[in-house]
Amino acid sequence: MLAELRLDRNNLTGTIPREVMSLSSLLYINISQNNLTGSLPVEVGTLRNVEELDFSENMLVGNVPSDLGSCVKLRLLYMEGNKLWGILPSSLSKLRGIEELDLSQNNFSGKIPAYLQDFVFLRKLNLSFNDFEGVVPKRGIFGNATAVFVLGNKKLCGGIADLQLKSCNPSKGLKKERFALTLKLIISVGSGLLGLALVLCFLYLCWSRKTTKVSSFRILENSFMNWSYRSLHKATDSFSPANLIGVGSFGSVYKGVIGQGKKVVAVKVLNLNFRGAAKSFIAECKALKSIKHRNLVKVLTACSSIDFHGNDFKALVYEFMVNGSLEEWLHQNGNEDNGHNESRNLSLLQRLNIAIDVASALDYLHHHCLKPIVHCDLKPSNVLLDDEMVGHVGDFGLARFLPEEHWQSSSIGIRGSVGYAAPEYGMGNEVSTFGDVYSYGILILEIFTGKRPTDNMFNDSVTLHNFAKVALLEQGASLADPTLFQQSENGESRSGINKTTNQNSIEGQRIEECLISILKVGITCSEELLRDRPAMNEVVVQLHVIKNAFLGGITAL
Incomplete structure (x- = not known):
């Protein structure tokens, strides 16, 4: 009589038991985000009453069994993120009640089945990153570019204009082929001549380097x-x-x-x-x-x-980088007696600028590279400061390109450093840009509270994130690093305010508002659930708003 089976987001291994697929009473099955292997059992056809099937983000292989077409009450079917292959069986045409179908990030091939355009209840169809070929239909859901996704199928053509696919005109293709042959002949001859010219240029440059003194720096x-x-x-x-x-x-x-x-x-x-x-x-x-x-x-x-x-x-x-790492500036490591501790304190504006520098770097890696890059090891020791105190992200020894088509979770190892690595990595999940967002959130909290996430005061039940979340409600800006309010030689704090004398002033309120806003960003970025974290491009916008408000307040004063 089992009606629901939800085992998602665990570390289950092995194959899907045939006995489970034989429970005809099941209405909902979710075994996504595990490490299940093997193929989909043919017994899936026994699930005549099932409404939701979620096999996504495992390591399943093989063809989709034709028996799946017997699940005529199926509304939601998710099989993305596996290694399934082959042509979609014609028996799936019986699934006329389907509302959402996600087959992305597999190795499916052949033409997109025409019967999909006749599914009147279908509101989302994701076929991205497979090996489908041929003409994309235009009727039904294929007429809505916001509901159908075919990115990453290089052999597809046609479809509605909003999908921005190449043309399927065969005569045009024949002309292109003839032109390509002619072009190849021209390129072959031209390449030979160009190659000869390059060899001569190279020989000349070698001779020129021997006779011209060029400094190592310029080279x-x-x-x-x-x-x-x-x-x-x-x-x-x-x-x-x-x-x-x-x-x-x-x-x-x-x-x-x-x-x-x-x-x-x-x-x-x-x-x-x-x-x-x-x-x-x-x-x-x-x-x-x-x-x-x-x-x-x-x-x-x-x-x-x-x-x-x-x-x-x-x-x-x-x-x-002449000013070393951010780690050295945040934590003096017992160097307080060298007479320079005061001069190495970072002001509020300096910390905010560094936070924006790091966020801008991550935004570039996540959203503006040809392939998104996940840094995987963001922490203060990997943020370096130049002579103008501009932050630079370094150490890409654990970096990963997305999508990671050829890597399995077992071969990647630990993604990051203790205290900074996202909690989902500890459960074996694949790397994602939101893992960097978590590390960035912890970094923000460390920059503005002065506390390491690995401090002895933190343990499994109390983390830097939890501590900051509770303390912010109770203490407000007092949670911030005390050095932000220390007196400098001219009688003002490094952040531009004397906390004791100006606490109730408008200037003090500006400082407090700025700190609270920044700490909220750090808390939001380091939320435990991946879906609760913002993207880095959103974080950059928030930080610039905070900075402009802070500087605008100072100017007004």
Whole structure:
């Protein structure tokens, strides 16, 4: 008599039991977001009364069984995010009561079945990222571009104009084919001549380089060079401990000097004894070669070579950031006695600007790259500050391109650092841009409260997010980092306000409103449920509104 079976968002493995698919009493089945393998059992046809089937985001393979057409009461069918293949069976034409059908991110092929345009109750159809081919119908749901999705099927053509697919005109295609053959002949001849010209130019350039003195700095600025181990060994004074400026997950970072002292760089040397270090090097090279943004650390060159002992050597060379990492500014690590602690406190406006810099970098990675990139390891030590205190996001050793068609969750490993990684990653979910949003939310809370998410005061039941959420209601802006209100030498705080004397002033209210607004952004971004988090482009807009309101208030005063 079981009517509902909902086992979604777990770590279930193995195949779908045939006995479960034989329970004719079932009305709703949701086993999505697990690690189920194998094919869909033919016994699914026994579910004559089922109204909802959700097999999405597993690792199911094989064809869709024709017996599925026996589920004539089916309203909702979700099979996206698997590895199903083949042609959709004609028996699915019996599912005339279907309202939502999602087959995206599989390997289905063949033509889009014509019977889908006769489903009068169908209000959403997602066929994206498969291998469908041929003409897209125009009747029924296919006449509504907001209800049908066919992106990622390169062999499709036709359809309504709003789908923006290529034309299916066969005569036009024949003309294109003839033109292509002619063009190939022209290109072949032209390529030969061009190749000869390039060889001659290359020989001339080689001769020119021998006779023209060009500084290392200028060469480095204008090309992506592949430096040798010897060059980096010399630049870092044999990788001297005195030049060590940081240690990361997969290696160490050294300060180096090239071009006769004209250029200071940061050299990240991978420790290839660490598991995943080589893969991290490849991931970082792949990500950095395709991105360019003012708030991303600029890579100058890469080195894949052999050291003096015959061991593999891999390194990346970046622009040197004179003000170090955000981690060093937020947490002095016991350096309060060096006499410079006061000068290294960040003002409210500086922190807000850095928050906007990081948000802008993530917005670029998520929404403005050819393929969305997920950073996967956002934290203060991976945010570097230049001489003007502009924030730059670095360390792309765990970065991932979306969609991850060739990666399985078991091969990706941990996505991020403890305290900053999104909670869904701990449950085995695939990476997503909203995982970065969570890390960013934690980063915001750390920037403006001064508390690490790994502080001893936090545990499984009390996190930085929960602490900030409750404390904001009870304490308001008092939750903020006390150093924001410390006195500077001229009698004002680093944020531009004396908390004690001006607490009730209009200026004090502006500061408090700004802090509360920022902390709310951090809390919203770090919500536990993925669907409750905003996208990064929305966050950038919110932060600019907060900054403009803050600066506008100061100007008015």
